[in-house]
Amino acid sequence: MGEIELLEWLRGQIGDPDHLGDDAARLELGELSVAVTVDSQIAGVHVPFDLAPEIVARRLLAVNLSDLAAVGADPAFAFLALNTPANYPRRRFFGAFLEAAEREDVTLAGGDLASTDRLTATLTLIGTLDSAASWPGRDRARAGDTLWVGGTLGESALGLALLSRGASWDPGSDAAIPPPGLPAAQESAARRALRRHLLPDAQLELGRWIAGRERAATVDLSDGLARDLHRVLRASGIGAELEAERLPAAEGTAALATWLDEDLLDLQLGGGEDYVLLFALPSDAEPPSGCHRIGRVVEGEGLRLLTERGSEELPPRGWDHLAADPGS
Numbered sequence: 001m002g003e004i005e006l007l008e009w010l011r012g013q014i015g016d017p018d019h020l021g022d023d024a025a026r027l028e029l030g031e032l033s034v035a036v037t038v039d040s041q042i043a044g045v046h047v048p049f050d051l052a053p054e055i056v057a058r059r060l061l062a063v064n065l066s067d068l069a070a071v072g073a074d075p076a077f078a079f080l081a082l083n084t085p086a087n088y089p090r091r092r093f094f095g096a097f098l099e100a101a102e103r104e105d106v107t108l109a110g111g112d113l114a115s116t117d118r119l120t121a122t123l124t125l126i127g128t129l130d131s132a133a134s135w136p137g138r139d140r141a142r143a144g145d146t147l148w149v150g151g152t153l154g155e156s157a158l159g160l161a162l163l164s165r166g167a168s169w170d171p172g173s174d175a176a177i178p179p180p181g182l183p184a185a186q187e188s189a190a191r192r193a194l195r196r197h198l199l200p201d202a203q204l205e206l207g208r209w210i211a212g213r214e215r216a217a218t219v220d221l222s223d224g225l226a227r228d229l230h231r232v233l234r235a236s237g238i239g240a241e242l243e244a245e246r247l248p249a250a251e252g253t254a255a256l257a258t259w260l261d262e263d264l265l266d267l268q269l270g271g272g273e274d275y276v277l278l279f280a281l282p283s284d285a286e287p288p289s290g291c292h293r294i295g296r297v298v299e300g301e302g303l304r305l306l307t308e309r310g311s312e313e314l315p316p317r318g319w320d321h322l323a324a325d326p327g328s
Contacts, residue, residue: 022137023070023220026129033129035073039064043119048163052171053089054096055198056121061100063222064125065202066275070220072136072211073127075104075204080111083120093121096171104204133211141217141236141280145297148287150203150276152250153225154257154264157271159197161260162190169198186259189252196250200275209288210279218279224272230303230316232280239300242314244307248292269305270317 024037041060043049061078068075078101084090090113101108106125129135159167165179167190176194178187210216217236219228225247233240247268257264280297281287295306305314 023067023218024073024127026071026135031131033131034076035068035071035127035129036124037064037067037127038122038124039067040120040122042121047119049118051198052169053093054171055169056119057093057097058100058199060121060123061097061104061106061125062200062202063275064123065104065204066200066220066222068125068127069202069204069207070136070218070277071127071129072133072207072218073129074208075106075125075127077109077126078106078111079109079124079126081114081120081122082111083114083116083122085117085119086115088119130208130211133208134214134216136207136210136213136216136218136279138217138219138232138235139237140215141232141238141240141297142215142282143238143297143299144283145217145280146283146285146293147229147240147242147278147280147295147297148291148293149221149225149248149274149278150206150287150291151274152248152253152292153221153274153276154247154267154271155193155250155253156197156200156273156275157267158190158253158256158260158262158264159193159195160271160273161262162194163197165260167194169194183259186252186256189250189256192250193253193256197273200273202275203277206277206288206291210277210281213281213285216279216281216285218277221274221276221278222272224270224317225274225278226269226303226314227272227316228278232278233297233301233303236280236297237301239298239302239304240295241298241304241306241311242295244305246292246294248294269314 024035027034167179168177176191178190219232221228303314304311
């Protein structure tokens with residue numbers, strides 16, 4: 001049973017509460033509305049076994065912040081469960097986490113510690129919600145809406161490919177080290193791709209803007225554009241068309257993809273871990289600068305990719321957390 005199938009089964013078991021499956025849950029506590037999300041970083045699954053603890057800590061916080069951004073919440077409190085091998089440098093991990101949390105006005109309020117055979121760090125993050133803002137759930141897309149992304153696509157997947165070629169990150173200088181043999185002309189793009197993969201920036205401000213709209217559907221792009229957009233379409237009972245030529249790419253990534261023998265369009269559609277917001281807005285709405293229009297919501301079902309060769313069905317390719325091969 002894959003991730004999609006398991007979640008569908010769970011909805012049936014617990015009565016399909018509102019917004020189960022969104023990036024965060026909305027909880028009403030008296031007059032206070034809060035958003036809660038939880039995510040993990042596991043060595044050998046989400047991060048390399050030898051990744052410096054400072055980077056793991058900062059990445060753990062960033063991916064959770066991106067979930068809160070998707071629902072327009074302001075981060076507030078964190079609960080951290082840190083399970084590590086006995087010789088893991090836990091103080092370095094916590095030092096980096098606390099420093100990053102302070103920058104985001106996040107207070108570490110509790111958690112759990114244990115010794116295990118591999119690093120597993122799980123963070124629960126609680127954010128506050130503006131009572132006047134809407135909830136930009138995945139079920140709010142409508143035919144005629146325009147599809148947008150908050151930044152470029154595919155760069156993080158290139159960063160992952162660079163790590164497999166011997167690239168690394170030096171926590172002392174907080175700088176990327178490109179892989180051996182990389183042409184000098186591509187070093188700048190490679191460093192940006194590595195930072196994008198290891199240390200993403202959550203789009204909290206954009207998330208608050210989206211939540212201020214009368215209606216919007218939003219998802220955090222963590223598992224791949226095609227897979228995450230399918231989740232929105234399924235929740236909204238609608239279809240969509242993506243325009244391949246509109247998918248935004250960072251400067252230099254096309255040449256970098258060629259050097260890595262990767263197809264940039266494939267990475268943009270299914271590479272995952274972009275950690276930008278994908279959102280649907282009414283066609284007359286214009287988002288802040290830096291966002292890119294990539295398609296539209298249409299009547300019917302399914303997702304189609306429009307290319308210069310015509311139109312083709314686009315399956316939910318990307319990261320399936322429970323698949324034997326998660327990238328399938």
